[in-house]
Amino acid sequence: MRPVLRASAALLAVVMLGAGAVACGSDGAGDTLDDFLSGWRSGDLSKVGFVTAAGQPIKAADVLTELTGLAGELPVKTLQVNRAGDAKETGDIANGPIKVNWTLPGGVPWSYPSTVRLTKRNSDGWRVVWEPAILQKDMVGGDKLALRRVPAERASILDAAGKPLVTSRPVVTVALDPARVTDVPKLVTALTAAFKKIDVSLDLKDLPTRISKAAEGSRVDVLTLRREDYLKIRNDVRPLPGTTFPEEQRDLAPTRMFARALIGTVDLATAEDIDSSQGALAQGDKTGHGGLQQRYDAKLRGTSGLSVIIKRSGDAEPAQVFSTRPVAGTPVKTTIDVRTQNAADAATAAEKNPSAMVAMRISDATVLAVSNGPDGGGDNVALTGQVPPGSTFKMISAYGLLQKKAVTPDTTVDCPKTKEVGGKTFKNSHDMVLGKVPFRTDFAKSCNTAFVNLAPKLGADGLQAAATALGLGGQWDLGVPTFSGKASPADSPAELAQASFGQGQTAVSPVAMAGATAAVARGKFVQPKLVLDPAPAKPAADGAELDKAAVEPLRRLMREVVTSGTGTALKGIKGKPVYGKTGTAEFQEGSKDTHAWFVGWQDDIAVAVMVPKGGAGAEAAVPIASRFLAALNR
Numbered sequence: 001m002r003p004v005l006r007a008s009a010a011l012l013a014v015v016m017l018g019a020g021a022v023a024c025g026s027d028g029a030g031d032t033l034d035d036f037l038s039g040w041r042s043g044d045l046s047k048v049g050f051v052t053a054a055g056q057p058i059k060a061a062d063v064l065t066e067l068t069g070l071a072g073e074l075p076v077k078t079l080q081v082n083r084a085g086d087a088k089e090t091g092d093i094a095n096g097p098i099k100v101n102w103t104l105p106g107g108v109p110w111s112y113p114s115t116v117r118l119t120k121r122n123s124d125g126w127r128v129v130w131e132p133a134i135l136q137k138d139m140v141g142g143d144k145l146a147l148r149r150v151p152a153e154r155a156s157i158l159d160a161a162g163k164p165l166v167t168s169r170p171v172v173t174v175a176l177d178p179a180r181v182t183d184v185p186k187l188v189t190a191l192t193a194a195f196k197k198i199d200v201s202l203d204l205k206d207l208p209t210r211i212s213k214a215a216e217g218s219r220v221d222v223l224t225l226r227r228e229d230y231l232k233i234r235n236d237v238r239p240l241p242g243t244t245f246p247e248e249q250r251d252l253a254p255t256r257m258f259a260r261a262l263i264g265t266v267d268l269a270t271a272e273d274i275d276s277s278q279g280a281l282a283q284g285d286k287t288g289h290g291g292l293q294q295r296y297d298a299k300l301r302g303t304s305g306l307s308v309i310i311k312r313s314g315d316a317e318p319a320q321v322f323s324t325r326p327v328a329g330t331p332v333k334t335t336i337d338v339r340t341q342n343a344a345d346a347a348t349a350a351e352k353n354p355s356a357m358v359a360m361r362i363s364d365a366t367v368l369a370v371s372n373g374p375d376g377g378g379d380n381v382a383l384t385g386q387v388p389p390g391s392t393f394k395m396i397s398a399y400g401l402l403q404k405k406a407v408t409p410d411t412t413v414d415c416p417k418t419k420e421v422g423g424k425t426f427k428n429s430h431d432m433v434l435g436k437v438p439f440r441t442d443f444a445k446s447c448n449t450a451f452v453n454l455a456p457k458l459g460a461d462g463l464q465a466a467a468t469a470l471g472l473g474g475q476w477d478l479g480v481p482t483f484s485g486k487a488s489p490a491d492s493p494a495e496l497a498q499a500s501f502g503q504g505q506t507a508v509s510p511v512a513m514a515g516a517t518a519a520v521a522r523g524k525f526v527q528p529k530l531v532l533d534p535a536p537a538k539p540a541a542d543g544a545e546l547d548k549a550a551v552e553p554l555r556r557l558m559r560e561v562v563t564s565g566t567g568t569a570l571k572g573i574k575g576k577p578v579y580g581k582t583g584t585a586e587f588q589e590g591s592k593d594t595h596a597w598f599v600g601w602q603d604d605i606a607v608a609v610m611v612p613k614g615g616a617g618a619e620a621a622v623p624i625a626s627r628f629l630a631a632l633n634r
Contacts, residue, residue: 152302264291348373390585393502400466422494444565479531
């Protein structure tokens with residue numbers, strides 16, 4: 001190892017000195033010390049000679065070997081040595097003070113003084129006395145420097161009440177003792193069937209290979225379960241030959257599904273994690289993967305304590321020569337409400353297709369739940385999805401039309417089966433035809449062609465203004481990645497026509513639509529809040545007060561969706577009146593698949609639900625909203 005800027009290259013300086021051809025400093029001891037340190041930095045020690053403490057010449061190759069061994073586990077590339085004063089000569093001997101500087105993993109500095117002894121006995125010049133103590137004063141031959149880490153206490157992600165969302169909970173690992181497994185195919189079949197009972201689908205095709213290749217005495221882990229899940233299948237898996245069930249504690253959220261995509265997980269650091277951590281992580285450390293756990297990992301993880309020890313040869317006790325105390329992590333506080341999140345997760349879990357939901361409190365714009373069904377994992381579509389909103393965008397278009405006084409709830413607006421604009425033919429869901437009816441009926445029944453008829457009165461400017469007023473497309477900062485939506489430029493008659501009912505180039509996320517819905521209910525856009533501490537750096541400014549002459553009739557229209565339109569399945573929900581708008585969004589030319597949407601509110605809770613490829617909003621999204629609101633009203 002070498003105490004300079006380059007690792008082994010710096011030590012090559014020592015290699016260049018043979019036992020017989022020994023260079024000697026012809027000037028004073030200070031000059032030889034400078035040559036030694038300079039050569040250490042450059043990788044060329046040809047100007048310096050070496051002897052042992054006993055005065056015997058030593059080969060540079062041997063010095064190199066010792067230096068490398070002495071460095072042990074420390075990061076040699078960070079080592080620097082510099083002169084710390086003048087060399088003091090006393091006859092044929094001299095002492096040169098130096099400063100040794102390391103940068104340990106995690107950027108921890110370690111600096112200390114050392115001394116280089118020099119001699120000119122039996123020589124016509126000064127030579128360096130090689131000894132391990134040059135590197136560290138307590139070191140002797142055979143020693144090695146080593147690192148010991150003391151993990152810091154990882155902080156919690158907190159809910160709205162300031163309580164940890166993730167706490168230590170018991171888990172059971174379903175594992176195998178390969179030597180006791182008697183019938184592998186039968187075992188795989190039995191385990192697969194047992195896991196399905198707790199809604200866990202696990203591909204066990206590689207299990208036979210893992211069993212056959214397992215080292216003698218080793219354990220093959222199959223699946224780790226929360227203890228409550230394990231107990232549900234205990235009688236199925238316990239009798240299987242070869243199974244073992246080690247138990248331990250792990251940091252987990254309240255349920256397996258609980259806001260998984262938002263929170264993320266904490267697991268052992270992978271080789272990739274360690275390589276990219278710039279020394280902050282080492283083998284055996286835990287780190288965040290996905291969601292808030294990964295985004296705020298450094299803050300949550302804290303700083304590990306670090307000690308440098310001298311490992312002695314044989315059974316000698318190691319000597320600690322440097323240490324830092326671990327610094328506990330700092331919590332991250334969110335707005336998530338456990339009861340609301342559980343209700344949202346239960347509602348989306350009951351839908352077999354993937355789904356996403358965001359629920360927020362209208363009065364303070366805090367996000368109470370972020371759910372991605374059916375299992376909570378995968379991409380956080382609830383916050384970052386970018387899909388057309390379909391007819392839920394009619395809430396925004398209607399606000400623009402009402403604000404422009406282009407329509408009132410009682411204005412007669414034709415709802416034909418089809419309507420052609422700019423060479424493109426638009427139609428209604430299920431080929432619906434309403435004829436000439438009040439706008440309130442067009443809205444409640446979600447007539448696309450009525451909005452196509454009104455699109456010229458809305459105009460591209462009116463569409464953009466309405467979207468902006470309700471928060472879409474703004475520069476949001478919730479402390480976690482989100483997509484605030486983008487309204488279509490509506491730069492052609494056909495594009496304006498389809499943008500008026502949420503198709504074309506318009507794209508949103510569930511959280512964007514929840515924010516817009518809450519703005520309608522509140523009368524003003526306020527950016528949703530999710531991470532409270534650390535506070536987001538650049539949250540969007542509050543919007544202006546919405547036009548009362550437009551937003552008040554819009555609320556009545558959204559109530560009629562529930563009382564007499566496409567959202568009547570919510571009419572019987574207990575509690576205060578439910579307001580809403582359903583949506584069915586086409587997303588691919590020539591495909592019959594559609595995304596299902598619902599946005600709405602009850603009392604102080606706004607919600608947005610999206611089911612990719614779920615079909616009609618009333619058929620897939622409304623039932624999720626119904627289950628969610630029913631759970632909150634119990």
